[in-house]
Amino acid sequence: xxxxxxxxxxxxxxxxxxxxxxxxxxxxxxxxxxxxxxxxxxxxxxxxxxxxxxxxxxxxxxxxxxxxxxxxxxxxxxxxxxxxxxxxxxxxxxxxxxxxxxxxxxxxxxxxxxxxxxxxxxxxxxxxxxxxxxxxxxxxxxxxxxxxxxxxxxxxxxxxxxxxxxxxxxxxxxxxxxxxxxxxxxxxxxxxxxxxxxxxxxxxxxxxxxxxxxxxxx
Amino acid sequence: xxxxxxxxxxxxxxxxxxxxxxxxxxxxxxxxxxxxxxxxxxxxxxxxxxxxxxxxxxxxxxxxxxxxxxxxxxxxxxxxxxxxxxxxxxxxxxxxxxxxxxxxxxxxxxxxxxxxxxxxxxxxxxxxxxxxxxxxxxxxxxxxxxxxxxxxxxxxxxxxxxxxxxxxxxxxxxxxxxxxxxxxxxxxxxxxxxxxxxxxxxxxxxxxxxxxxxxxxxxxxxxxxxxxxxxx
Numbered sequence: 001x002x003x004x005x006x007x008x009x010x011x012x013x014x015x016x017x018x019x020x021x022x023x024x025x026x027x028x029x030x031x032x033x034x035x036x037x038x039x040x041x042x043x044x045x046x047x048x049x050x051x052x053x054x055x056x057x058x059x060x061x062x063x064x065x066x067x068x069x070x071x072x073x074x075x076x077x078x079x080x081x082x083x084x085x086x087x088x089x090x091x092x093x094x095x096x097x098x099x100x101x102x103x104x105x106x107x108x109x110x111x112x113x114x115x116x117x118x119x120x121x122x123x124x125x126x127x128x129x130x131x132x133x134x135x136x137x138x139x140x141x142x143x144x145x146x147x148x149x150x151x152x153x154x155x156x157x158x159x160x161x162x163x164x165x166x167x168x169x170x171x172x173x174x175x176x177x178x179x180x181x182x183x184x185x186x187x188x189x190x191x192x193x194x195x196x197x198x199x200x201x202x203x204x205x206x207x208x209x210x211x212x213x214x215x216x217x218x
Numbered sequence: 219x220x221x222x223x224x225x226x227x228x229x230x231x232x233x234x235x236x237x238x239x240x241x242x243x244x245x246x247x248x249x250x251x252x253x254x255x256x257x258x259x260x261x262x263x264x265x266x267x268x269x270x271x272x273x274x275x276x277x278x279x280x281x282x283x284x285x286x287x288x289x290x291x292x293x294x295x296x297x298x299x300x301x302x303x304x305x306x307x308x309x310x311x312x313x314x315x316x317x318x319x320x321x322x323x324x325x326x327x328x329x330x331x332x333x334x335x336x337x338x339x340x341x342x343x344x345x346x347x348x349x350x351x352x353x354x355x356x357x358x359x360x361x362x363x364x365x366x367x368x369x370x371x372x373x374x375x376x377x378x379x380x381x382x383x384x385x386x387x388x389x390x391x392x393x394x395x396x397x398x399x400x401x402x403x404x405x406x407x408x409x410x411x412x413x414x415x416x417x418x419x420x421x422x423x424x425x426x427x428x429x430x431x432x433x434x435x436x437x438x439x440x441x442x443x444x445x446x447x448x449x450x
Contacts, residue, residue, distance in 0.1 A: 165342025
């Protein structure tokens with residue numbers, strides 16, 4: 001069975017270590033916060049100027065001045081901090097964020113990512129995504145393996161405008177966990193019940209299969 | 219020189235058509251609502267606007283768009299404004315997308331007297347096209363230019379007669395750097411407090427960067443996505 005969005009988030013949560021400063025993008029990455037174990041203490045960064053992001057507020061705690069990068073109302077934890085945008089991106093560009101998780105339209109076997117623009121269809125802008133992918137050593141992409149038509153989103157070469165080149169090293173899709181090296185997509189884990197053959201058929205880019213591929217433990 | 223004025227209209231003489239104007243805020247959080255409304259009530263046009271976002275349809279900077287007051291925009295994300303997307307597709311407005319961190323740093327650099335700097339952001343993407351590149355320690359970077367504005371419009375929580383400013387929560391965002399990058403910076407605040415009542419240890423923007431300040435009125439503080447704990 002392919003993973004649900006929640007299960008993709010759950011698998012990525014297992015990659016999180018105690019003490020991490022983490023930036024979670026919009027969509028599946030946001031869900032990850034729900035699966036971080038209680039004994040793993042992390043600090044969530046929101047690029048609009050917040051460290052120590054807490055849960056969404058109750059009705060009476062809504063504050064128009066306190067939002068996340070997705071423009072949702074949030075709260076701040078007791079040990080949190082506020083700062084301006086240039087300092088926020090100093091944290092990102094300066095390599096102070098331990099883990100970045102974001103979504104993508106496409107990833108190529110060279111580690112290129114396309115996530116911000118669909119020419120003629122969607123012109124919204126890149127926000128902070130280009131800064132995040134250019135800076136982080138530890139980026140995980142959370143995405144669906146194929147589009148609605150069943151076509152692979154893990155490609156030889158991205159067809160859409162890039163967000164960053166040669167920067168992605170790990171991907172968790174609904175079908176698999178993959179790492180990227182100079183050869184292409186290295187298959188590390190299968191979603192429970194999903195065959196290597198199915199993953200191979202769903203991957204257009206070069207897929208490296210070495211030995212027995214274990215099933216993910218969630 | 220007295221920095222404090224009564225309201226936005228007292229400062230409109232400073233703004234001229236064709237100017238480059240920075241406007242603070244992230245989404246609708248921390249935007250200078252009073253000055254935005256005063257400009258949209260005026261006949262100013264051909265403005266070049268530098269702002270992280272461009273408001274929503276008919277609120278915030280979206281009002282300037284609807285009135286066709288904007289010639290060119292530099293922003294990182296405009297997805298919340300459908301009218302803008304339509305105008306962009308029809309070529310009715312010029313647009314330069316700037317990655318958010320690069321935008322923040324270009325503004326900070328402009329205000330800090332730094333004409334250009336290098337970043338890795340955008341290398342290998344269309345953002346790098348036409349830009350000078352340089353290799354440092356084996357890694358490629360592109361050159362980005364500092365940005366200045368004729369007028370910076372910013373919004374803070376509290377301010378005093380000297381123009382010292384304090385922000386609340388995430389409403390600081392681009393306002394701090396823009397205060398530095400404006401040849402003339404206009405700060406509107408929710409409350410003007412008496413001299414000496416702000417703790418010098420807690421000032422976010424020192425008054426040297428602020429030429430004019432007033433207490434804004436009728437803040438709407440619209441929220442784009444009210445998300446509550448009991449909804450998820």
